[in-house]
Amino acid sequence: MAKGHVLVLPMPCQGHVIPFMELSHRLADEGFEVTFVNTEVDHALVVAALPPGGAAELRQRRIHLAAIPDGLAGDEDRKDLNKLIDAYSRHMPGHLERLIGEIEAGAGGGRPKVRWLVGDVNMGWSFAVARRLGIRVVSFWAASTACLAIMLKIPKLIEDGVLNEKGWPERQETLQLAPGMPPLHTSLLSWNNSGAAEGQHIIFDLVCRNNKFNDDLAEMTVCNSFHEAEPAVFKLFPDLLPIGPLVADRELRRPVGHFLPEDAGCLDWLDAQPDGSVVYVAFGSLAIFDARQFQELAVGLELTGRPFLWVVRPDFTPGLSTAWLDAFRRRVAGRGVIVEWCSQQRVLAHAAVACFVSHCGWNSTLEGVRNGVPFLCWPYFCDQFLDRSYITAVWRTGLAVAAGEEDGVVTRDEVRSKVEQVVGDGEIRERARLLRDTARACVSEGGSSHKNFRKFIDLLSE
Structure with a gap:
């Protein structure tokens, strides 16, 4: 019998799917059953790119691949992040709720009910869906923790006159939140260089909403990083727990959700x-x-x-x-x-x-x-x-x-x-x-990431 059933939801981009799949393998190693939720388009790519025997291996490890629509038409450009984010924020909540209902309806067939959502911070709307259905939430941040730190400091940056209320820089200068953090010019903030400028408000609004979802609804935030890589960030935000660098297995052979077939x-x-x-x-x-x-x-x-x-x-x-x-x-x-x-x-x-x-x-x-x-x-x-x-x-x-x-x-x-x-x-x-x-020392027995991962597993085991 599985320890529990965890729903895993990445942002629908290759760079998010891979670390979420690596984390899913680690959860399976710990005895959890995992339902991994992609958009229908990404799900089809992942399934088509699986190596021979990859689908059977995932099923054997009790990692179930599921899919919901992202709200875009089949031929629309999903590399346009403004368009993708706008669509999934509006359409995916209802589809996720429907999927959870279907899982719950089939829970008598040997699969336990979903107890936890491990959701991408960029998919904060899913935290509200989960909590409404009695499912507890841990958020996972797949990029550098410094990137999340800058997002969390948006109110202070506005207060200090670095940004205006719409997220655009008021001053052209190099920003550094604390000594030891990576310096970044204000023209290169992530929400201002991710797509067409006229759609910038979509990403900035999403970031601000996600900050609130994360603060209000997630019981823990884990990050694919390690303490010694970003010590200044973790000093600034000690509640963010680094559990990386994540790998699915030491041999690097388990399927991790690539969108294209690998040339061996x-x-x-x-x-x-x-x-x-x-x-x-x-x-x-x-x-x-x-x-x-x-x-x-x-x-x-x-x-x-x-x-x-x-x-x-x-x-x-x-x-x-x-x-x-x-x-x-x-x-x-x-x-x-x-x-x-x-x-x-x-x-x-x-x-x-x-x-x-x-x-x-x-x-x-x-x-x-x-x-x-x-x-x-x-x-x-x-x-x-x-x-x-x-x-x-x-x-x-x-x-x-x-x-x-x-x-x-x-x-x-x-x-x-x-x-x-x-x-x-x-x-x-x-x-x-x-x-x-x-x-390597951080993820080894007794290392900082290893200890944080145990805290994460202990929470999911409650």
Whole structure:
């Protein structure tokens, strides 16, 4: 008999689904039954991308995949966060309540009733649905805790005249909530660079509502971070409990909810490369490059003369010339490998990887940190600029690319030069190694994240 039944609800984005699935595996290890709720579109992607036997493994582990509509039509752009957030905030509460009713109606068939919701802080509306139905709530924050801290400080930032009532900066300045926290320019606040400016109010309003939902309805907030990575934040907000860096299993083989099938062949290619030689390049699930920027990056990687592994999603560069890409592939054949998606965690754990050219999403950041990999930072939007600040200014485990002031393009020479600087800097490598050792100690028996995870499990076991 399961310890209890937990409903898990991530924000419908790849960067949230993965850590929530990792957490679900950890809950299953502790004896809980889990119902993992995706939107219908994301659910279909996850199921289609599962490796052979993946669906059976999830069922065997008592992780049930469920789906509800997000409120958008089938052909609408779900990479437009303003549109996605507006739709799911209005439509998903009723669908979630219906799903819980269906689970409750079938509870006599051997599955216990849902006792807890572990919900994304970005899905705060779900906390109200759960509490109304007698279900207790723990919130989970999947990005850097510094990002959440800035959101929680919005009333103070408005009071101090840094922001206006609509969330736009009143002053162009570098913001730092406390010593030791990552500095961030006010023009790069996450709710102001996540989509079209005319829809900014949708995300800012959501953040403000979620702060209230979280304060009023969640009994605990856990974070995919570790104390020593963000000590200043946890001093400022001691009630936020870091339980990371999360992994589904030590072997990194359990399915974690990827939206695209993983290309396993690149791991065999990595096996044939010398240790510390490969430049790994990946920009997550949402970044888009125009054709010129794609070509500059490609030629820059070629100019390094180093082996590289580059993840290029099918939708990464709309309008790129197929002939140009085919010619590039021929020129770098054997030395450069391009895949549509891969098991990033297993790639970053590979001894052949020398550095990570990254958009600095928090999952990617933690995965690089956990494996002691130096970074070349190339943020795209949202909280990624804050993560870049951690890497370059606080931990000092990497450098950042600089775009041209006139056209905003990162040139091939900039790519080549910065890759060489990162790979050749022994002090960066040593700091990355030390942070890796600290991260691993935190999740080991007696570490700070391990102790916090036990508190979390004890609460769910009540």
